[in-house]
Amino acid sequence: MATKPSLNNEWQAFWLAVGFLTRIPMLAQINYSQRLMNKSSLYFPLVGLLLGIIYVVAFTLFSLVASPLVAIVLVLIAHLFITGAFHEDGLADSIDALGGGYTVKKRLEIMKDSxxxxxxxxxxxxALLLKVALLMEVEHIWLALLAAPAISRLTPLLLMATLPYVTDPDKSKSKPVPDEFSNARLTIAAAFVLILSATLSFWHPLLIIGTLPAVLLVALCWGAYLRGQLGGHTGDALGASVVFSELVLLMFL
Known part of the structure; x- marks a missing residue:
């Protein structure tokens, strides 16, 4: 009798993750709670895979009427629209704060500035120019578009699991995600990413090799920098980690 409510909670958690990370309409009624938001983090890589599928379809269609470069730029525009430039906004805010603030308090103030x-x-x-350039150099563009969004969304989960949250929780839209983060669900998410990477490595062997640096290297380096500059992570810093991980993975490919 307990299975049905559990499956329903996971179904809601998945769609809550979709609604949190994208502008895609949620096809489920959500009984929102902070606990459900905590659980939704498990599905971040799966949402990334969903986005990757959309990007591959879009690239295929655009390639019918445009050059690869134009098709990539159009896919990037579609990505920014579908996600609301969610992670790119985090990158911009993070670099503004870390580059312009001389104290932790000032950095956090700058990060909150719209x-x-x-x-x-x-x-x-x-970052956007480099992403376009790297995609143009990849042997299988469709593979990069499919894999990068899923793999890169594991990195913020590692940061949430290893760093404290430093932003004022009453002023952050990302507050519910880091609270009471489950290491067990992190393990499941990591297993999903590794299985996906290993499967797709059939087309590009370097994909499985690039996955670990893209996730672990960024999490370690960016995480250490955040600990030194902020004392922990913020929602914007998590978004920036996704952008960094995508770029590192594309460099390997």
Whole structure:
């Protein structure tokens, strides 16, 4: 009798993750709670895979009428629209704060500012340009578009599990995710990413090799920097980690 409520909770958690990370309409009635939001983090890589499938379909269609470069740019535009530039916004805010603040308090204040500064603008433009350039160099563009969104969304889960949350919880839209983060669900998410990576390595052997650096290397380096500069992580810093992980993975590919 307990199985049905449990499955229903997981179904809601999945769609809550979809609604949190994207603009895709949630096809389920959500009984929102902080506990359910905590559980939804398990599905971040799965939401990434869903996005990857959308990007592959879009790239295939765009390639029928445009060059690979134009198709990639159009896919990137679609990505920014579907996700609301969620992680890119986190990158810009993080770099603005870490580049312009001289104390932890000031950095956190800058990070909460909705305006974008020079550091954030430069970081955002360079990240998008590098992503386009790397995708143009990849042997199988469709494979990169499919795998990168899923693999990169494991990195923020590692940061949530290993670093304290430092933003004022009453002012953060990301507050519910880090609270009471489950290491057991992190293990499941990591297993999903590794299985996906191993399966897709049939087309590109370096994918499984690049997965660990893309996740672990970024989590270690970015996490150590955040601990030193902020004392922990913020929602914006988690978003930035996704962008960094995608770029590292694409470099390997």
């Amino acid at each position: 305006r974008i500064g020079t550091y954030g603008t430069v970081a955002l433009v360079m």
